[in-house]
Amino acid sequence: MNNNAINFNRIAHSLGRKFLTYDSIKADFDALMDDSENVLLTATGKCAIIAGDTGTGKTMMATKFVDRYNELSVDKQRGFKSIEAHGKMTPCARFVNAPSNMNRLDLLRNILAALGEPGIPSGSEKEMRQRVDTQIRNENVKVLVFDEFQQVLEKVSNKSARHIADFLKNLMDEHGIFMIFCGTERTTEILEHNEQFASRCTRVILKRHFSLANKTNYAVFRGFLYTMQMRHEISGIRLADPENALAIYAATNGDLRKISWLLLNACKHACSTNSSSIRKIDFSETYVPPTNPKLKSTKYKNGNVTVVKIDKHLQLSNPFKTNLKSLKEALGVKYEVQH
Structure with a gap:
């Protein structure tokens, strides 16, 4: 081994x-x-x-x-x-x-x-x-x-x-x-x-799933990716960099379980190609488009207000092959994202 x-x-x-x-x-x-x-x-x-x-x-x-x-x-x-x-x-x-x-x-x-x-x-x-x-x-x-x-x-x-x-x-x-x-x-x-x-x-x-609704939510999501990479001691590309973070979000819709699975498959691909660190190609080669692209709405209470949340599955061929500008447009991110 x-x-x-x-x-x-x-x-x-x-x-x-x-x-x-x-x-x-x-x-x-x-x-x-x-x-x-x-x-x-x-x-x-x-x-x-x-x-x-x-x-x-x-x-x-x-x-x-x-x-x-x-x-x-x-x-x-x-x-x-x-x-x-x-x-x-x-x-x-x-x-x-x-x-x-x-x-x-x-x-x-x-x-x-x-x-x-x-x-x-x-x-x-x-x-x-x-x-x-x-x-x-x-x-x-x-x-x-x-x-x-x-x-x-x-x-x-x-x-x-x-x-x-x-x-x-x-x-x-x-x-x-x-x-x-x-x-x-x-x-x-x-x-x-x-x-x-x-x-x-x-x-x-x-x-709740991670959200990109505003800059604060984006910072929380990036912080999670940074912590995840540090805790598991994964070398290679920085998951919290904007182009990587947005691609990961596009592939998982902020679902914690899907993020873990995505990372696991990328690491496995890196190992199968004898790479000692994780690369963007490892995510790209193992990316599987969502099987159900339909919009799905969920309701929850926020105080006395009923909030309707709509999960949008992106119609991107492969977010890990998409540039940052296109990712922002597809995700509806209108604020500035910085390294």
Whole structure:
């Protein structure tokens, strides 16, 4: 294996491992860890919400949170002789996948599966609720993280949604646990289905794609690219230079997941050609035009105002072969971009 291949493997691995070192992502993550610690200290149930567009890092943040929390909890458990005597150290945070085809009992089944119940959980609603209570108590669970939680709210009636919200609120109160709900912005509707949820919500983190709407947004995006390149120790062209930054935005529409994938493929191409640094041709040769060029609009609340966001997929043959002036025109960037 040559040095380039080793370098590529390091970068591929660090894309996930160093995810939490990116500015606002790190700040949000640290805030969630502080909230969970406060819940543990006070034994008072609380919740938080991570909501936003697909590809903004919500699930990655939630997964990393569960991993980090469990690492810390295992270290603490090692300090208790009673735990060592029993020879059992259990993860205190559990990750719950929201069911895609939701009915009233599916969420209970998924919670029980996340709590370690073997097989396919079954039984009446009352029976499964009792088993959830028992499992949380027996397994010393302190955190439940729900992913794609909007699916729960989308698939059931308002009455059932209120029923679910009441159940989750009671779990929080009875066991003094911390819950995190991840999903699209519809996830925030859980706060409306039980009026006491709002008072128990420590924070709502809204994650959105990067934007070039103004010079400040552009500076944030360039700062992210600069941090990404430095954190992963990638030599070669400077990703934050205007022509490169705008080309990357044109190829990904500011989607964090797509940016990581784009970088990964470019690094892989560089290694396959025995280059020790990343070049613009590595991006150009691996660029794949969007398969769905249709305009897509999303709505979200900004205070009392409903904002409609339209994602524009550029009709460029290859942004990495396009000059800076044309990129600015295609992206609608009317302000001055500087190195």
